[in-house]
Amino acid sequence: MAHRIEVGFRPQIRDPIGEKIKRRIESELHINKVEKVRIVDVYTIDMCLSEEELETLARRAFSDPIIQFFSIDAPLIEDFDWLIEVGLTPGVTDNVGRTAREALIFCLGKELTPQEKVYTSRQYIMWGDVEGNDVKRIGKELLANELVHRIEILNREGLKKRGRSFYVPRVLGDSTQVYVCEIDIDVSNEELLRISKERLLALNLEEMLAIKDYFSREDVILKRKTVGLGSRITDVELEAIAQTWSNLDLGKSRSVISIL
Numbered sequence: 058m059a060h061r062i063e064v065g066f067r068p069q070i071r072d073p074i075g076e077k078i079k080r081r082i083e084s085e086l087h088i089n090k091v092e093k094v095r096i097v098d099v100y101t102i103d104m105c106l107s108e109e110e111l112e113t114l115a116r117r118a119f120s121d122p123i124i125q126f127f128s129i130d131a132p133l134i135e136d137f138d139w140l141i142e143v144g145l146t147p148g149v150t151d152n153v154g155r156t157a158r159e160a161l162i163f164c165l166g167k168e169l170t171p172q173e174k175v176y177t178s179r180q181y182i183m184w185g186d187v188e189g190n191d192v193k194r195i196g197k198e199l200l201a202n203e204l205v206h207r208i209e210i211l212n213r214e215g216l217k218k219r220g221r222s223f224y225v226p227r228v229l230g231d232s233t234q235v236y237v238c239e240i241d242i243d244v245s246n247e248e249l250l251r252i253s254k255e256r257l258l259a260l261n262l263e264e265m266l267a268i269k270d271y272f273s274r275e276d277v278i279l280k281r282k283t284v285g286l287g288s289r290i291t292d293v294e295l296e297a298i299a300q301t302w303s304n305l306d307l308g309k310s311r312s313v314i315s316i317l
Contacts, residue, residue, distance in 0.1 A: 060102045061077045062135070063132065063183075065095060077122055086194055096182070101175065103173060111129045136213070141196045146206065146207050148228050239290070240295060242290055249262060249269065256292070268295070272289075
């Protein structure tokens with residue numbers, strides 16, 4: 058069973074991040090009806106923990122008892138006009154979540170399985186007479202990048218209807234099915250550029266030719282055979298080279314190829 062711990066500043070404590078977001082809504086989106094913004098950090102804990110363990114974790118690892126308060130498996134703030142929750146989509150690296158998981162292990166002294174994880178997200182609690190379309194703009198244009206983030210927008214009624222249910226961003230694909238394909242790069246210059254374009258490699262012709270030359274060498278082909286690889290480059294290798302070269306010039310790229 059998964060749990061949620063929500064943490065925010067106490068009402069009497071200033072929320073500088075929330076104040077900054079309010080200013081950006083006004084200056085960048087020209088939406089002037091937001092009266093106040095408060096931030097709530099959310100820890101979604103995908104494992105079974107007792108009430109005592111959750112309480113210990115919230116107090117000792119996830120919050121500062123002097124300036125913050127928290128809730129467990131319940132909304133921290135219910136009296137608001139709009140709530141925007143932004144979290145990473147399944148599979149996107151959650152570094153804060155990894156750190157929170159390490160804090161959990163240290164705090165509770167537990168041994169966890171790889172499937173037992175902590176996911177993080179952030180709620181932007183807003184007050185003001187703001188239209189729903191403007192709230193969507195705030196979420197999509199200011200608070201999140203839809204390539205890597207998921208967005209949930211709720212008003213008070215929506216939060217009540219959701220109740221105690223919440224989303225857990227698990228990766229649900231079948232990890233046993235891994236496909237690696239080989240790519241023929243012993244082709245014309247036009248075809249090399251097509252491969253680069255279709256696979257979003259951002260490699261120019263000179264770079265593609267450098268890869269082609271390297272993988273056509275007899276000594277390289279022989280070395281590949283000794284480790285069970287074919288003579289053709291795999292999609293994994295090609296993507297790795299493209300990523301490595303993303304911030305390198307061609308001269309450096311050729312030197313990298315020479316030591317592969």
